[in-house]
Amino acid sequence: MDKLHATKIFESLASGIRLDVFRLLVKHAPTGLVAGEIASLLELPPNNLSFHLKAMTHAGLINVTQEGRYQRYRAQLTLMQALIDYLTAECCSADPESCFEPNKASSCCDAA
Amino acid sequence: MDKLHATKIFESLASGIRLDVFRLLVKHAPTGLVAGEIASLLELPPNNLSFHLKAMTHAGLINVTQEGRYQRYRAQLTLMQALIDYLTAECCSADPESCFEPNKASSCCDAA
DNA sequence: TCAACTATACAACAATATTTGAAATATTGA
């Protein structure tokens, strides 16, 4: 996890639409959803959704597999752990005595 | 934690400068740093830094206390926990059997 | 009160992101 990647992930989640998409895919982990299902559940025009899905995929927040004519998207839950570790790196290094617990976080699902 | 608040937090972290500021304040938790220290450590013009500090403060990511003529900023580490909980809410609700662990994450420091 | 210092507020411009509509690609089944 480097700064550029972390920034991309946060950018991905900084839009209300993309945040909705991600949380929807978290709910539907580990199965995922195909693009049309996401579009109808969130009531989004397909081309706009595609724009956001592409950005999220590029950031590594979700991944995609082809199923015939459908594209199935899944949340990359393990990425969250790396992101939190990056955020809390060297936490309290200026005053370690005040830090009562090491940074730790576990993702919900193993999937994706 | 609602969608608007989560979006604001992610927006705050979506800029390289603000990400640097936040991680710097995490390092210097729980003491924090005054604005001038941040500006010189990150080599930023004070007015630009002030712009970003304001955005981060408004998002609740950091908080500020006055010390004479100085403003001391501290990272709000506990907010991260709420954010992760929001992101992983209803995780795998479509297929709970596949979810081997409840979402959990602990912040590094109690401080701030 | 004055001068020096710290920090913020505002306005203008440049840069970037988002939305929309039309067209293109690819897969499926008749």
Add this chain to the structure above:
DNA sequence: TCAATATTTCAAATATTGTTGTATAGTTGA
């Protein structure tokens, strides 16, 4: 092959955000 469906790509219009310079407000110590 043809038509229907699913999804993506592209380009233009709109909206938002980031940066910079200048001005302002508050604090300190003499």
